[in-house]
Amino acid sequence: MLSLVGLGLWDEKDISIRGLEEVKKSDVVYAEFYTNVWHNSINNLEEMTGKKITILKRSDVESTKILGEAKTKNVCLLVSGDPLVATTHIDLILESRKQGIKTRIVHSSSIVSAVGETGLQLYKFGKTVTIPFPDKTGDVLPQSVYDSIKNNLSNGLHTLLLLDVDIENGKNLSVNDGLRILLKMDKEKLLDNKKLIVMSKTGSDEQKIFYDDIHELPKKQHELPAVIILPGKLHFQEEEFLESKE
């Protein structure tokens, strides 16, 4: 059996009771953080679960090793956030089904719903986009990314902008690089005079939410993990929440 267990947003305390029970009854426990970087201590997690946790690289996850083991043992793969957000995990489940291996998913908190902390209404989010690392020729975003942003804006919808992960090295694009890339690709000046949101360390006591002009945001100190949100048409209550102070 293969269990994919979500670790949730922040540290070892964001796993659910169900997830913790699942880890404890597993024979082998792995974790992978290359699809969604984990910024916390694996030691705390080992202490809490009483299990040795082996961190896997991309090549380990994509090899036949895990599924081979899952044929005879209870194998648990820990993932930050909620599992199945990354295509890699969908692949793993599909491959398990083909091989007749039982699977189980234990959900956890995810940035996809936690963006509610901005006060923006979740149902008003359009297509999510990822700001990719700049390629060697410059910072120009693929046209499809720009089209999605344009389409959301023209429908009054909010856009959740994820910062790309360098899968080989498990590193995120920084917030300031993301903002710079957004500005550079903005040929139609859709973002000029727009206030964007940067939300970082979500779910932790160090969470920060900045709501400011796209030219002002790079002057703040932004840590990772973080997302950028481009608001669409704001309801007055959304605006009031964004302007309110904790």
Next chain:
Amino acid sequence: MLSLVGLGLWDEKDISIRGLEEVKKSDVVYAEFYTNVWHNSINNLEEMTGKKITILKRSDVESTKILGEAKTKNVCLLVSGDPLVATTHIDLILESRKQGIKTRIVHSSSIVSAVGETGLQLYKFGKTVTIPFPDKTGDVLPQSVYDSIKNNLSNGLHTLLLLDVDIENGKNLSVNDGLRILLKMDKEKLLDNKKLIVMSKTGSDEQKIFYDDIHELPKKQHELPAVIILPGKLHFQEEEFLESKE
């Protein structure tokens, strides 16, 4: 202080360790299930947390009672799913800020990311829509709902269709009523010959995912909680996953 703690998708085991700790150190523990129906036992939750939990009605949450208490005590409000998905909770946080009451959000699993269990890619979801209860004049959906579905489809995006909650009575629209309303409002025959997804009891061992023609789906047995998903343009891997068997 006011803490909003998410209970997650299914039963008492879907709360996070962080959430459980928050409940245990609270002076007063409330729960409200009228914005998002909870289909499980409050007794199990009381046993696990060692706290008496009082279930609030809409009028209780909207009254000044909770915030009055939160001025001098640690008040915890339990919510199924992830908090802040409902406008009511955003209101509560905003009002707390105005009154100088400290707030805390503890996130948990939500249907918004758990739809990943269908194999559909999360970033390809467009605007979320809610299928409302039929009004007295018939089953016609507000034009805005139909427009959102049309817009998602024309952009190749998936649509998450939530079933409305009768807030006064804490009851969900049924899956079959939802499907019937969808068909009735479909003047342009966008849904004819379309395969939709019904996903129910997500996160539990009784979870069911049906992927079938909109005319065939009503013949299945659907329990609550459930969501309907209208796929947009499917990638071959998404299609393969939907057709695969557990």
